[in-house]
Amino acid sequence: MKHTMTILIAALALGAGAAGQPMEKSEAQIITSRMIPYPKQVAVTDGPVVKINRELAVTITLTNGVCGLEKRTSRLFKSYFGVSPALTFKTDASLVIPKDGYRFKVASDSGLAVEASDEGGVLNALKTLRQLAEPERGVEKLSCYFLPEMAVEDAPAVAFRGMHLCWFPENDEAFIEKCIRMAAYYKFNYLVLELWAVFDYKAHPEFSWAEKKVKAKTIHRLTRLAREQGLTLIPQLNLFGHAPASRHISGKHPVLDFHPEMQPLFEPDGWTWCLSNPATRRYLTEMALELYEAFERPPYFHIGCDEAYSMATCLACRKANYAALLKGHLLYLHKLFGERGTKIMMWHDMLLVAGDPRWKGYVAGGSAKIGTEALLDALPRDIAICDWQYGAAPKKDAAQWPTMQYFYEKGFPVLACPWKNAEGVRSQARLVREKGMAGMLCTTWNYMHSLDMYRMLYAGAHAAWGYEGTGWNASSAFNQHLRQVGWDMPVTRYRDTGVAQWQVPPENALLH
Ligand SMILES: [Zn+2]
Structure with missing residues (x-):
């Protein structure tokens, strides 16, 4: 279904249209520009506003009943709007609504009616309603929100809508929680959390920085709060290259900087795990399974595997059949998690030959x-x-993204992983939609702050939900959404508010 900026006047499928006239276009746009991602169909009428209070009639109709959804919806209403109105749940097996999609209608005479096929759809409808709700006017202190009379319908464009988030030693729990909540609020359904040598491994405490150890109980808490909002957390541990879980240009290594006796586990430069050493496999398995349990046995585990530039550089590896070693390593990890009902995901770059003319211009x-x-x-x-692939596609290729197509044609589920180039994000999403590829995993790296944080969340959410318009600057809506997430936590410190810890960076705080 094609998106447009038009405010649709037509009544949607939820019965008769509201009595009011279509809202004047510029006023309607003030309201609709608060929605990120922007839905497929929106109709706003100029009728009386509808208060979200105890008296509001709320009807939620699902294709099938969902265990526990009534309590969860009630909790979310209380959290978003400060009240728990009486909720009426119904089922209607004839509803045809895509997975995670929804439609709702707000009318002054009949209240709020939501329709969805599943739990994800109900949660997504609530998120949209929160973005639309306006605080009451004419009082000093808020007692309720209200909604305009309107109807909205939406459904995601791709099934796997992922965000990749790094937990650097410089990040704290409040920042990570804020990012997780924003990803959920913008209707991503998966978040890969890569712990940069900051997890409190019981088997191998030397793998994380001594000053920075995130406990398993913190991961449990974040996993559950994400799940409550429809977001599944996926752990990442680099099990091939990028072994120090540190930025290459930082020169840091959580193990070797303090434990030279551990050098046999790595290739001599420390950057790649030594795959010919049987001790490496034991060491990595113990860490991977600790993470797996901390994330409460997730459906996917990301094994990293990018940028293994120093592979096959130790004496044993350089004389071995290294391709066989690597193949054995990957098959071992596939089996390790497969036995637990979990699929693995990995970065693509080491699986393509550098310098091959087919990949010119690509990673x-x-x-x-x-x-x-x-x-x-x-x-x-x-x-x-x-x-x-982090940029826009080279012009010669007409955005065909040959590396993605190559893996797709080989029969693999492919996740497009753009970064902060908005055209790249949109273009990759288009190919994913056209080919029916598995989805997207939007990366953020060390740019999850300031204007880039807004850009990546905005572009990624819109791409995953299939909206291509760029008709307005929604950064003020973004700030409002970020503040709402801060209320949910709640934030208490200056540094935890907004998109950056400081308005002016402390001297020497940044590694460029
Ligand atoms: Zn080696």
Whole structure:
């Protein structure tokens, strides 16, 4: 269904239209511009506003009943609007609404009616309603919100709507929680959380920075609060390259900077795990399973595997059949998690040969000599390939994204992984939708702050929900949404508010 900026006047499927006239266009746009991502169909009428109070009649109709949804919806109403109106739940097996999609109608004579096929749809409807609700006027202190008379209908454009988030030693729990809540608020349904040597591993405490150890109980708390809002957390541990879980240009290594005796686990430069050493596999398995339990046995586990530039550089690895070693490593990890009912996902770059003319202009880091691409055919086709391409497509390719297509044609589930280039985000999403690829995993890295935080969330959410318009600057709506998330936590410190810890960075605080 094509999106437009038009405020649709037509009554939607929820019965007769409201009695009011269509709202004047510029006023309607003030209201509708508060929605991120922007829904497929919106109709606003100029009738009396509808107060969200105890008297509001709320009817929620689902295709099938969902266990526990009534209590959860009631809790979310209380949290979003400060009241728990009486909720009437119904089922109607004839409803045809896509997974996670919804429609609702707000009318002064009949209250709020929501329709969805599943729990995800109800949660998404509530998020949209929160963005639309306006605080009452003419009093010093708020006692209720109100909604305009309107009807909205929406459904996601891709099934896997993921965000990748890094927990750096410089980040704290409040920041991570804020990002998780924003991802959920913008209707992502998965969030890969990569812990940059900050987890409190019981088996291997030396793998994380001594001053910065996030406890398993913190991960449990975040996993549950995300789930409450329809977002599934996925752990990431780098099980091939990027072994120090640190930025390369920082020169830091959580293990080797303090424990030179641990060098045999890594290739000599410390950047890649030594795959010929059986001790490495034991060490990594113990850490991976700790994370797996902390994230409460998630449906996916991200094994990293990007940028293994120093692979096959130790004495044993450089004399081995390294492609066979790597293949064995990946198949081992696939089996380790497969036995637990969990699928693995990995970055794509080492599976393509660097310098191959087919990938000119795209990220590829593998080696023809070692044979990293040849092993692709031996990999099970349920490994999700996370293809990270950060810019816009080169013009010569007309946004065909050949690397994504290559993995797709080989039979893998492909996740497009754009970064902060808005055209790149939109263009990759278009291909995912056209081909019916698995979805998107929007990356953020060390830019999850300031204007970039807004840009990445805004572009990613719209791409995943299929909206292509850029008709307004919604950054003031974004600030409002961020503040609402802050109320939910709640934030108490200056540094936890807004999009950045400081308005002016302390000297020497930034690594450029
Ligand atoms: Zn080695």
